[in-house]
Amino acid sequence: MKRTHNVDELRAIAKQVRRDIIEMTGAAKSGHPGGSLSVVEILVTLYFDVLRHDPSNPKWENRDRVILSKGHAAPALYSVIARAGYTPIDQLHTLRKLNSIYQGHPDVRFIPALEASTGSLGQGLSVGLGFALAARLDSRPVRSYVVLGDGEIQEGQIWEAAMAASFHKVDNLVAIVDYNKIQLDGFVKDIMDLEPLADKWRAFGWHTIELDGHDISALQSAFAEAAATKGKPTAVIANTVKGKGVSFMENNPKYHGVAPTAAEVEQALKELA
Amino acid sequence: MATNIRTKFELKMGAATREAFGKALLDLGRKNPNVVVCDADLSKSTFTHLFAKEFPDRFFSFGIAEANMVAAGAGLASSGKIAFVASFAAFVLNKGFEQLRVTAAFPHVNLKVVGTHSGISIGEDGPSQMSVEDLSLACSLPGFVVLSPADEVAMTALVHAAAEHVGPVYIRAGRPKVPVVHSPEQKFEIGKAIELIHGTDVTLIATGLMVAESIKAQEILEAEGVSARVIDIHTIKPLDVETIVRAAKETGAIVVSEEHLVDGGLGVRVAQVVAQHHPCVMEFVGLHGYAESGTPEALLEKYGMTAREVVKAAHRALNRKKS
Numbered sequence: 355m356k357r358t359h360n361v362d363e364l365r366a367i368a369k370q371v372r373r374d375i376i377e378m379t380g381a382a383k384s385g386h387p388g389g390s391l392s393v394v395e396i397l398v399t400l401y402f403d404v405l406r407h408d409p410s411n412p413k414w415e416n417r418d419r420v421i422l423s424k425g426h427a428a429p430a431l432y433s434v435i436a437r438a439g440y441t442p443i444d445q446l447h448t449l450r451k452l453n454s455i456y457q458g459h460p461d462v463r464f465i466p467a468l469e470a471s472t473g474s475l476g477q478g479l480s481v482g483l484g485f486a487l488a489a490r491l492d493s494r495p496v497r498s499y500v501v502l503g504d505g506e507i508q509e510g511q512i513w514e515a516a517m518a519a520s521f522h523k524v525d526n527l528v529a530i531v532d533y534n535k536i537q538l539d540g541f542v543k544d545i546m547d548l549e550p551l552a553d554k555w556r557a558f559g560w561h562t563i564e565l566d567g568h569d570i571s572a573l574q575s576a577f578a579e580a581a582a583t584k585g586k587p588t589a590v591i592a593n594t595v596k597g598k599g600v601s602f603m604e605n606n607p608k609y610h611g612v613a614p615t616a617a618e619v620e621q622a623l624k625e626l627a
Numbered sequence: 628m629a630t631n632i633r634t635k636f637e638l639k640m641g642a643a644t645r646e647a648f649g650k651a652l653l654d655l656g657r658k659n660p661n662v663v664v665c666d667a668d669l670s671k672s673t674f675t676h677l678f679a680k681e682f683p684d685r686f687f688s689f690g691i692a693e694a695n696m697v698a699a700g701a702g703l704a705s706s707g708k709i710a711f712v713a714s715f716a717a718f719v720l721n722k723g724f725e726q727l728r729v730t731a732a733f734p735h736v737n738l739k740v741v742g743t744h745s746g747i748s749i750g751e752d753g754p755s756q757m758s759v760e761d762l763s764l765a766c767s768l769p770g771f772v773v774l775s776p777a778d779e780v781a782m783t784a785l786v787h788a789a790a791e792h793v794g795p796v797y798i799r800a801g802r803p804k805v806p807v808v809h810s811p812e813q814k815f816e817i818g819k820a821i822e823l824i825h826g827t828d829v830t831l832i833a834t835g836l837m838v839a840e841s842i843k844a845q846e847i848l849e850a851e852g853v854s855a856r857v858i859d860i861h862t863i864k865p866l867d868v869e870t871i872v873r874a875a876k877e878t879g880a881i882v883v884s885e886e887h888l889v890d891g892g893l894g895v896r897v898a899q900v901v902a903q904h905h906p907c908v909m910e911f912v913g914l915h916g917y918a919e920s921g922t923p924e925a926l927l928e929k930y931g932m933t934a935r936e937v938v939k940a941a942h943r944a945l946n947r948k949k950s
Contacts, residue, residue: 471733484702514695
């Protein structure tokens with residue numbers, strides 16, 4: 355895996371990941387392209403720049419942990435971990451097919467390098483809190499990153515975990531909200547509005563950063579700021595665009611859970627050339 | 628009728644299994660620095676406060692938020708800890724069930740789940756606090772070991788066995804003091820049932836506080852000239868198939884008693900084994916619905932968790948066996 359702090363190189367990786375997402379969901383004829391495309395820069399910045407990890411030694415005890423709690427964005431995660439060297443790139447097209455390691459939602463039984471099985475929303479922040487508590491107890495330099503969906507944080511367990519993390523003063527835990535403003539049934543504001551979202555995290559005792567979730571240098575700065583923040587966990591509210599990078603998918607609730615047709619795959623790949 | 632090998636039991640009152648759990652957990656904490664404990668504002672009731680007092684750094688208070696506690700416990704377990712999460716059985720299993728499924732059972736993490744105040748013997752607090760489904764729920768999770776100790780001796784040994792076992796475990800504990808049915812020398816092994824009394828006419832299989840009732844039932848039956856075998860099944864999953872099949876073959880009649888709903892508890896699990904390997908007459912003593920407030924003694928009496936009900940079931944089984 356080539357690690358880089360260079361924003362242009364990270365952008366190039368992000369574009370490749372977007373192409374993978376389109377091809378994978380197109381081949382699977384199902385899946386969640388919209389929320390996969392919105393989370394790309396977050397995952398690429400983590401895996402190719404920020405994380406202390408070693409794809410050749412996935413169970414290294416001092417590795418940083420990432421949980422994609424919004425498990426339906428699995429295509430983005432699979433592309434990123436494959437391109438980072440954890441899993442085979444040439445099997446990405448088997449997404450969602452029988453016997454594939456690339457299950458519809460992340461499952462540690464099929465990819466042991468994953469930190470948690472997700473897909474049932476609302477649970478990842480609690481597990482990430484457990485990682486952070488264990489690391490602190492053992493004085494390990496481990497940081498725990500949990501990527502949340504915006505619709506996902508309508509789940510009550512998220513706020514149980516948010517309360518517990520600040521109560522226990524864990525500062526090696528970062529929650530990143532992929533705030534693309536759209537969930538399955540439509541716009542978040544119409545289903546169950548989250549606003550004022552940053553105020554909520556602050557009220558729960560979190561250091562809170564708001565940024566453009568497609569701005570890689572802003573993400574790099576935010577993760578550095580989180581690492582420098584002591585005595586409390588950090589929430590990064592990443593304002594993103596659902597379907598980012600594909601014109602007809604951007605801000606279109608239809609592509610939350612509908613795969614592109616063959617013609618749409620072709621058009622999307624042209625836009626992502 | 629054959630004569631029993633073992634002489635009459637002297638049942639003396641012992642500690643509640645929840646208290647035995649708390650003491651064993653403290654002992655475990657002293658021996659193994661890798662043990663951590665999570666609780667949800669019930670540490671004085673679950674007796675995890677004993678561990679918390681001596682090892683505050685390894686004790687995590689989660690407040691009244693069981694779902695978060697279970698999943699965070701799974702995170703601690705995934706990080707190499709032997710993580711115990713404890714609450715009332717009714718809360719840790721029912722409120723944490725989805726978390727047990729996704730964060731503990733799927734990845735098969737080394738999480739130890741302890742549900743206290745199980746069954747109806749919690750008493751006056753009433754049915755919202757009574758767990759009568761926990762064995763069924765826990766057994767439905769692939770890879771889980773499910774333990775249901777009958778007394779303080781069993782609980783102490785099985786807490787240590789659970790810590791040594793790598794993988795998820797559920798341990799059921801009760802609120803009231805219960806009679807001691809095991810000798811201090813008794814060895815416990817996960818998945819190995821214990822034949823307490825040998826008998827040849829009918830087998831009384833039981834778990835939890837119904838083990839003591841089955842021993843009392845055996846004495847009543849013995850006075851009637853019936854030779855009853857008594858087996859304590861402390862491991863509900865995996866079941867000791869060999870001991871159950873031997874009982875089916877040698878006695879031809881089995882009564883299963885549990886302080887749990889008859890649907891989905893130990894009884895149906897034993898019946899599955901019997902049906903598959905050596906069908907015989909079976910009867911079941913258990914709960915058929917939700918209970919109510921009352922003293923533990925009054926509740927156990929009203930809802931049939933008694934030696935008398937076990938004896939009646941044994942009579943039914945013996946009559947059917949003859950016909």
